[in-house]
Amino acid sequence: MSDIRHIVFDIGKVLVHYDPELPFRRIIPDDRRRAWFLREVCSNEWNLEQDRGRSWTVAEEELIARFPDEAENIRAFRRHWAEMVPHAYEDSVAILRELIDAGRDVTMLTNFASDTFREAQEMYPFLKWSRGVTVSGDIRIIKPDPAIYEHHTRTFGLDPAATLFIDDSEKNVLGARAFGWQAIRFDDAEQLREDLAGYELVA
Known part of the structure; x- marks a missing residue:
């Protein structure tokens, strides 16, 4: 036994x-730009800190400070999270x-x-x-x-x-x-x- x-x-x-690509294929249609965004901006490492307990508000603010031109796409990550599951x-x-x-x-x-x-x-x-x-x-x-x-x-x-x-x-x-x-x-x-x-x- x-x-x-x-x-x-x-x-x-x-x-x-789970796949963050799913909503972003619509949000960022260009394959190369989307790959860059999910690799360098809303990356797995960035998202993991929310798993560690960081609030989405803090996570978004810190990332937008680094990538101000990507503000709307950064906010879209949490906004469209349900589509990823x-x-x-x-x-x-x-x-x-x-x-x-x-x-x-x-x-x-x-x-x-x-x-x-x-x-x-x-x-x-x-x-x-x-x-x-x-x-x-x-x-x-x-x-x-x-x-x-x-x-x-x-x-x-x-x-x-x-x-x-x-x-x-x-x-x-x-x-x-x-x-x-x-x-x-x-x-x-x-x-x-x-x-x-x-x-x-x-x-």
Whole structure:
């Protein structure tokens, strides 16, 4: 029998699709200019600070000070955020449901801004199904900082050695393993089912 007693899901690109390109294909139609904007202005690194708890107001003000000609496009990032999460991965959600229905202890751990996560929960009610969620923006710590795994472990009373983490990011998977959890990298739902079957968590 599997020694896993706790299963922890990441959310973005595991349960919910995320792609900032989607609204910006309309907002900035030129491919080269859009690529520059999302690489150098509203970059992944800039957005990650909102996941760490920085307010959108501060984030926008600081970036507009650096790129005043891009003010409207910078504000458009938050304004059109919902378009960046257009659908769930239904096969992954089905696995989540199956685990919960089987009585497994399921929680979630996500790098997500506080306000957009609450919006996502309204868009996707399955984000309320698990026993609880650690949201990086709420606690101002992001994966793969060991402190976020420690916080989640303490908050939900997990046994690290009996915890299995599912995340699409290799560095977050490695961070979880270094902390003492077991962890698998998510590629797609079919592979996830195979991995979970290997732990005897699904049929």
